[in-house]
Amino acid sequence: MKEYSADPAAMKLLQITVCLLAAVLIFASARFLYRWSVVMWILIGIFAVTAIVLSFFCMPLYFSNLRCIITANQVTVRTGMFFRREQSIRLQSVQFVQTITGPWNGILGLNFIILYVYGGSLMIFFLKKADRQELTEFLERKGVFHAP
Amino acid sequence: MHREHPLRILKYSTKTLWLLIFPLIRGIWNIFKAWDRKQIQGFRLSPEAVLNWVQGAWFDLLILAIILGYGFCIWFFRKFTVEDGQLYVQDSFIFTRKRIMPIKNLSALTIEHTLFLRPFQAAYLYADTASGLLNSTDIKLLIRRKDEPMFISALPRLRQGKRHHYERKVRLWKILLFSVIFSSSFSGALYIALFWFQSGRIARDLINEFRLTEKLNTVSQEVADHLEGIPPIAVTVGILILSSWLLSMISNLIRYGGFYMESDKRQLFVKSGLMTTRYFYLQNHKINFLDIRQNLLTKLFKIYSLAVNCPGYGNQRGALPICLPILTQKELIETMPMIFPGSRFLKNQLSPPKKSWWGYICWCIIGFAAIYPTGEAIEHLFPAFQEITNLIQITIVIPILWKLIIQIVSLNTSGVNISKNHICMRYCEGFTFHTIVAETDSIVKIRIHQHIWQKLSNTCHLTIYFRAETPYRCNLYCLNYDETRELLSEFMTNLK
Numbered sequence: 318m319k320e321y322s323a324d325p326a327a328m329k330l331l332q333i334t335v336c337l338l339a340a341v342l343i344f345a346s347a348r349f350l351y352r353w354s355v356v357m358w359i360l361i362g363i364f365a366v367t368a369i370v371l372s373f374f375c376m377p378l379y380f381s382n383l384r385c386i387i388t389a390n391q392v393t394v395r396t397g398m399f400f401r402r403e404q405s406i407r408l409q410s411v412q413f414v415q416t417i418t419g420p421w422n423g424i425l426g427l428n429f430i431i432l433y434v435y436g437g438s439l440m441i442f443f444l445k446k447a448d449r450q451e452l453t454e455f456l457e458r459k460g461v462f463h464a465p
Numbered sequence: 466m467h468r469e470h471p472l473r474i475l476k477y478s479t480k481t482l483w484l485l486i487f488p489l490i491r492g493i494w495n496i497f498k499a500w501d502r503k504q505i506q507g508f509r510l511s512p513e514a515v516l517n518w519v520q521g522a523w524f525d526l527l528i529l530a531i532i533l534g535y536g537f538c539i540w541f542f543r544k545f546t547v548e549d550g551q552l553y554v555q556d557s558f559i560f561t562r563k564r565i566m567p568i569k570n571l572s573a574l575t576i577e578h579t580l581f582l583r584p585f586q587a588a589y590l591y592a593d594t595a596s597g598l599l600n601s602t603d604i605k606l607l608i609r610r611k612d613e614p615m616f617i618s619a620l621p622r623l624r625q626g627k628r629h630h631y632e633r634k635v636r637l638w639k640i641l642l643f644s645v646i647f648s649s650s651f652s653g654a655l656y657i658a659l660f661w662f663q664s665g666r667i668a669r670d671l672i673n674e675f676r677l678t679e680k681l682n683t684v685s686q687e688v689a690d691h692l693e694g695i696p697p698i699a700v701t702v703g704i705l706i707l708s709s710w711l712l713s714m715i716s717n718l719i720r721y722g723g724f725y726m727e728s729d730k731r732q733l734f735v736k737s738g739l740m741t742t743r744y745f746y747l748q749n750h751k752i753n754f755l756d757i758r759q760n761l762l763t764k765l766f767k768i769y770s771l772a773v774n775c776p777g778y779g780n781q782r783g784a785l786p787i788c789l790p791i792l793t794q795k796e797l798i799e800t801m802p803m804i805f806p807g808s809r810f811l812k813n814q815l816s817p818p819k820k821s822w823w824g825y826i827c828w829c830i831i832g833f834a835a836i837y838p839t840g841e842a843i844e845h846l847f848p849a850f851q852e853i854t855n856l857i858q859i860t861i862v863i864p865i866l867w868k869l870i871i872q873i874v875s876l877n878t879s880g881v882n883i884s885k886n887h888i889c890m891r892y893c894e895g896f897t898f899h900t901i902v903a904e905t906d907s908i909v910k911i912r913i914h915q916h917i918w919q920k921l922s923n924t925c926h927l928t929i930y931f932r933a934e935t936p937y938r939c940n941l942y943c944l945n946y947d948e949t950r951e952l953l954s955e956f957m958t959n960l961k
Contacts, residue, residue, distance in 0.1 A: 411596075412566075412570045412594035412595055412596035413564065413565060413566035413567065413570060413594055413596065413603065414564070414565050415562065415563065415564045415565075416561075416562070416563045416565075417560055417561070417562045417563075418560065418561040418562075418563075419560055420559055420560070422561075427560070433594065433596035433603070434596055435595050435596060435932075436596075436934075437596070438596065
């Protein structure tokens with residue numbers, strides 16, 4: 318059995334993206350809505366609070382709870398902030414596999430593996446680059462697929 | 466590695482069409498600027514504003530180049546191949562996405578030669594496994610025709626020889642019969658609605674151009690004059706129902722024309738379509754169950770239509786997953802084990818008792834009894850609509866009577882048999898009779914439903930859910946409760 322956790326780099330990237338987006342929206346509100354100061358301040362407040370809550374509260378909590386547990390014939394993904402959710406699939410029921418790698422060969426932690434099974438799919442999120450390689454090698458060893 | 470057909474660039478470009486909003490914003494900005502300078506008076510553009518617009522065309526061209534460039538990049542970086550018994554698709558534009566599908570897990574591979582793609586030597590390819598939900602296609606590619614053999618050669622070859630091989634070409638008259646039987650006004654109306662909404666203004670222009678509304682009114686009036694006593698509105702409704710049925714029949718004829726089927730007990734190959742030719746390669750072990758369909762007339766003449774439930778087959782809108790469109794009873798009994806070894810046509814072990822006839826026909830009788838008083842009430846409240854109310858009454862009576870006969874037949878034919886890991890279930894849904902033949906492994910859920918008054922008569926309703934991409938359930942009504950529990954004891958916990 319081996320446990321994989323989410324890449325902290327991916328969390329930092331998402332935090333920066335959310336903060337930048339909020340900054341752009343705040344700037345746009347200040348630039349275009351200065352005539353309606355009440356609306357402008359309400360919107361600026363909403364954007365700022367959302368960015369802070371998302372970046373510094375929700376994301377760390379979500380990423381700290383994100384786990385992928387691999388056993389000899391099973392994959393389990395545990396997610397959730399306030400409510401825990403665990404999804405497990407048997408490797409023998411996997412029909413096909415999809416891997417998604419972010420820019421620069423997934424160095425920023427944007428690595429995902431999706432396992433398609435009967436009746437649905439299971440996504441393994443925000444893996445480290447080394448973990449992604451290790452997991453794909455494991456799946457290949459198990460005969461789920463083999464990369465050409 | 467191979468690339469998709471270049472025509473795909475256009476499809477990918479449509480994803481960035483929203484960028485056209487920027488030239489639009491620029492145009493509006495110019496108009497407002499001109500307005501501020503009082504160049505626009507009474508919504509008339511000044512020559513200077515138009516000149517400004519033309520001078521800025523480079524910006525529009527740039528946006529257009531970005532849209533097409535994005536489409537080109539997606540196309541350029543999407544590659545596919547079939548290697549080591551796997552279908553491999555890679556998209557490497559910004560994010561690298563690799564999809565690896567072992568051929569042994571494929572349930573259906575479909576190659577579609579649409580009419581408008583033929584001149585470009587292009588074809589659609591759909592690869593489906595049993596994974597996923599709601600009949601979604603796993604991999605869809607627009608390939609060059611020259612790449613087709615690469616996919617086909619990766620599939621196991623159909624074994625030849627009398628013991629394994631079975632092939633059948635369905636004659637056109639049989640397809641015509643099948644189209645007549647399985648066409649409905651409802652699906653025809655769906656096609657019309659689809660045409661209406663998708664083609665939008667073109668459809669309305671065509672109707673105006675050919676004065677279809679006026680022609681329909683004239684024909685209705687003329688027919689009504691010949692058939693005295695029938696109002697023109699009734700004739701119009703009749704013409705519309707008949708035309709939508711005819712449309713459905715023609716579309717079925719086009720879809721299933723030239724039907725050819727080949728099987729070697731492991732694999733099934735189906736080719737069909739007059740205008741758009743479709744080639745289906747199905748893996749027999751991925752077929753969830755067989756569905757033998759009949760309507761009242763075909764049941765009377767012992768004619769059957771054999772369909773299969775296989776992920777990826779018959780997913781298209783309005784398509785039926787047909788394996789053999791028209792068969793006689795003898796042909797069905799002969800061919801079924803040849804195509805699907807082990808499949809059995811079993812006699813009913815458990816069927817609804819004859820004394821439960823009321824449970825089968827009650828809704829038809831209630832509906833039938835309600836027509837006359839409802840019609841009378843409407844006529845009383847709205848005397849102006851007397852003719853139309855009478856017409857609607859007659860129109861409703863016919864399907865209710867038809868359904869009543871179907872329910873009586875269903876009472877005598879419905880039932881289920883479970884033996885030696887096989888299930889054979891006969892039931893009726895709507896106006897169609899179904900016989901489901903499957904292995905018991907395909908059963909995913911069983912539900913026994915008993916109303917409070919059914920406790921008194923010791924009867925129940927039985928619902929069996931079968932394995933399929935979209936949940937598939939079969940209902941049997943008014944069965945004996947004890948017998949049902951006994952038959953299904955293997956699948957159910959014995960609760961006290």
